Amino acid sequence: MTTKVGIVTPPDLSxxxxxxxxxxxxxxxxxxxxxxxxxxxxxxxxxxxxxxLKRAFDVLVSIKEKESWDYVFSLSDLPQIENGRSxxxxxxxxxNIMLLFLPSLGAINIRKKIRHYLYTLLDDEQDKxxxxxxxxxxxxxxxxxxxxxxxxxxxxxxxxxxxxSVAFATGTYISIFSMPWELSVxxxxxxxxxxxxxxxxxxxxxxxxxxxxxxKKSLYTENKYRKIYNFTTISxxxxxxxxxxxxxxILLIISILxxxxxxxxxxxxxxxxxxxxxxYANLIWFTTSLALLAGALGSTVQDEKRIKFITYSxxxxxxxxxxxxxxxxxxxx
Amino acid sequence: xxxxxxxxGIVITPNFSDRYIFKNKDYFRKTLEKHFKKSMxxxxxxxxxxxxxxxxxxxxxxLKEIKESxxxxxxxxxxxxxxxxxxxxxxxxxxxxxxxxxxxxxxxxKLNFKNEIAEFIKQIIHYFENDSKDSIEKINEMSKYxxxxxxxxxxxxxxxxxxxxxxxxMAILNHPLAVLGSLAGIIAIAFSTGSFGLVFSTMxxxxxxxxxxxxxxxxxxxxxxxxxxxxxxxxxxxxxRDKKKDKHRLRLIYNSVTALTLFIAMTIFYLVLFSxxxxxxxxxxxxxxxxxxxxxxxxxxxFLYVKIAWFAASISTFAGAIGAGFESHKELKKILFxxxxxxxxxxxxxG
Numbered sequence: 001m002t003t004k005v006g007i008v009t010p011p012d013l014s015x016x017x018x019x020x021x022x023x024x025x026x027x028x029x030x031x032x033x034x035x036x037x038x039x040x041x042x043x044x045x046x047x048x049x050x051x052x053l054k055r056a057f058d059v060l061v062s063i064k065e066k067e068s069w070d071y072v073f074s075l076s077d078l079p080q081i082e083n084g085r086s087x088x089x090x091x092x093x094x095x096n097i098m099l100l101f102l103p104s105l106g107a108i109n110i111r112k113k114i115r116h117y118l119y120t121l122l123d124d125e126q127d128k129x130x131x132x133x134x135x136x137x138x139x140x141x142x143x144x145x146x147x148x149x150x151x152x153x154x155x156x157x158x159x160x161x162x163x164x165s166v167a168f169a170t171g172t173y174i175s176i177f178s179m180p181w182e183l184s185v186x187x188x189x190x191x192x193x194x195x196x197x198x199x200x201x202x203x204x205x206x207x208x209x210x211x212x213x214x215x216k217k218s219l220y221t222e223n224k225y226r227k228i229y230n231f232t233t234i235s236x237x238x239x240x241x242x243x244x245x246x247x248x249x250i251l252l253i254i255s256i257l258x259x260x261x262x263x264x265x266x267x268x269x270x271x272x273x274x275x276x277x278x279x280y281a282n283l284i285w286f287t288t289s290l291a292l293l294a295g296a297l298g299s300t301v302q303d304e305k306r307i308k309f310i311t312y313s314x315x316x317x318x319x320x321x322x323x324x325x326x327x328x329x330x331x332x333x
Numbered sequence: 334x335x336x337x338x339x340x341x342g343i344v345i346t347p348n349f350s351d352r353y354i355f356k357n358k359d360y361f362r363k364t365l366e367k368h369f370k371k372s373m374x375x376x377x378x379x380x381x382x383x384x385x386x387x388x389x390x391x392x393x394x395x396l397k398e399i400k401e402s403x404x405x406x407x408x409x410x411x412x413x414x415x416x417x418x419x420x421x422x423x424x425x426x427x428x429x430x431x432x433x434x435x436x437x438x439x440x441x442x443k444l445n446f447k448n449e450i451a452e453f454i455k456q457i458i459h460y461f462e463n464d465s466k467d468s469i470e471k472i473n474e475m476s477k478y479x480x481x482x483x484x485x486x487x488x489x490x491x492x493x494x495x496x497x498x499x500x501x502x503m504a505i506l507n508h509p510l511a512v513l514g515s516l517a518g519i520i521a522i523a524f525s526t527g528s529f530g531l532v533f534s535t536m537x538x539x540x541x542x543x544x545x546x547x548x549x550x551x552x553x554x555x556x557x558x559x560x561x562x563x564x565x566x567x568x569x570x571x572x573x574r575d576k577k578k579d580k581h582r583l584r585l586i587y588n589s590v591t592a593l594t595l596f597i598a599m600t601i602f603y604l605v606l607f608s609x610x611x612x613x614x615x616x617x618x619x620x621x622x623x624x625x626x627x628x629x630x631x632x633x634x635x636f637l638y639v640k641i642a643w644f645a646a647s648i649s650t651f652a653g654a655i656g657a658g659f660e661s662h663k664e665l666k667k668i669l670f671x672x673x674x675x676x677x678x679x680x681x682x683x684g
Contacts (some may be wrong), residue, residue: 161566165655173526175650178535255651258551264542
């Protein structure tokens with residue numbers, strides 16, 4: 001007889017799960033356990049709100065009964081911390097329900113790990129902890145990386161098009177004046193690195209301020225979560241800014257090659273007979289930092305909602321709203 | 334055939350094409366009367382619902398009803414939309430039995446536009462009135478791009494030049510100038526950005542240093558770069574969604590129309606900027622002072638002024654226009670997608 005396994009995920013996770021297709025999971029379990037299983041996917045936002053875990057389990061139990069599944073494997077992209085340690089999963093023995101906290105799995109090999117825990121759930125021979133904690137120190141680092149990973153920062157880059165435009169335009173313009181040429185020549189690598197760091201830091205601070213991404217103390221979020229939420233936000237924005245920096249630098253290579261003739265550059269900076277490629281590279285590096293600082297700082301992303309989504313608390317609030325709406329709908333019925 | 338008065342009805346879709354047709358109503362009448370030596374009554378009707386006809390037979394049916402209710406002798410449907418039949422694109426079709434003809438404008442766009450349409454109408458009426466088996470001259474001219482499908486229906490050939498011709502026609506009907514009109518603010522920003530640089534000596538030095546070849550190169554990159562950037566910034570590129578071949582073909586057409594329209598608009602944009610900068614350079618920079626600053630002999634060519642304006646136009650396209658990022662997103666989309674997209678997306682959601 002085939003065993004019915006239900007996988008429940010919050011709304012924004014489901015896309016990724018589609019890739020993680022059902023058949024491959026079914027096959028994997030068949031190979032490993034010799035069990036025939038049937039995977040069902042269900043999207044339920046209720047799992048998204050981690051602050052009251054107890055309720056999540058109640059909901060999962062009722063879903064399980066309604067769908068008449070044998071096992072429930074539920075994924076959450078929220079962190080769960082207890083006694084200063086990150087939790088990998090919670091397991092409800094009586095009902096065969098496992099709630100897996102994805103961020104605790106770290107940044108790499110997530111798919112493999114998910115499969116592994118599904119296998120753990122389905123293997124009846126294996127003893128399962130009620131709560132599986134991660135190893136204390138390593139677990140925390142894994143958790144932080146995992147959370148940044150769940151945010152998929154690279155996907156947000158398309159939202160930075162206006163910022164990239166402004167930075168690129170400013171950079172191009174800066175690059176045709178002789179003073180920046182001279183400065184770029186006198187700067188040593190350390191100063192260039194410092195300047196880059198400054199401009200990225202400035203940009204990250206600005207973006208967090210402008211889009212109100214910083215989580216302040218509130219009744220909704222416990223302090224321990226608040227800290228890691230904010231860390232995740234900073235890291236995600238920093239990665240995005242770094243990517244922006246790289247894109248702007250690449251674009252500036254084109255415009256600087258187009259507008260700054262080396263011969264003139266050399267005459268104006270009295271750098272004749274020196275290494276041209278390094279001079280050019282320095283100019284591009286210098287200009288990119290300045291472009292971010294002088295141009296992009298002050299401009300905002302195209303779609304504010306999308307950048308807000310990288311903060312865990314915004315997502316949570318969004319889900320709270322969804323739950324409320326769902327409940328209201330039920331009440332109406 | 335008698336020599337009595339004839340009623341010629343032209344049905345058009347509400348769009349840019351109505352402008353072309355309406356204002357030339359008298360011209361059409363005169364041309365026809367001169368040729369047929371009898372009184373010709375030209376009537377024009379705008380019809381919204383014809384846009385929705387997804388099958389060509391439905392279209393003819395509707396036209397027939399319009400024709401009968403208005404008591405017209407000949408009926409023409411002239412549109413700037415693509416007329417599609419299954420996977421094919423119909424450029425022109427006329428049915429002698431019913432005296433109805435439909436013409437898809439983009440394929441037949443030419444500089445002398447009103448003359449072109451008048452000729453078309455004239456020749457088709459001529460064909461309707463006479464029993465001659467001769468084909469229509471205007472259509473023969475186009476044989477490079479269109480092919481006969483069945484009696485009196487001509488389809489777009491599935492080759493590259495035909496698609497380019499079509500896309501170009503659609504781009505012209507898209508009114509690149511209207512795109513430009515919505516960008517007046519950007520021109521101002523670009524101009525002010527460039528003017529700022531104009532009073533610094535680096536810009537003069539750069540302009541002096543650049544050869545006309547290099548300047549031309551910067552212009553080309555500036556215009557193409559701006560076009561690509563607007564497309565990326567506003568997500569104007571229709572991505573691949575459907576594996577079906579006809580959708581793929583349409584997508585290609587729509588995308589090239591977008592790119593062409595923008596490219597034409599940006600070329601004009603660039604020329605406007607250049608002219609503005611040229612005026613600015615000759616009025617802002619005294620010759621003696623300029624040449625003195627650059628250590629040039631007094632008899633040096635004044636072509637330098639052109640070069641400075643040229644350089645300023647390129648740099649401000651990059652620095653001003655790209656940076657400004659086109660605030661009027663909606664306006665731009667409205668103009669660009671006036672017809673191709675609306676039609677395309679409607680059909681693709683249906684199918």
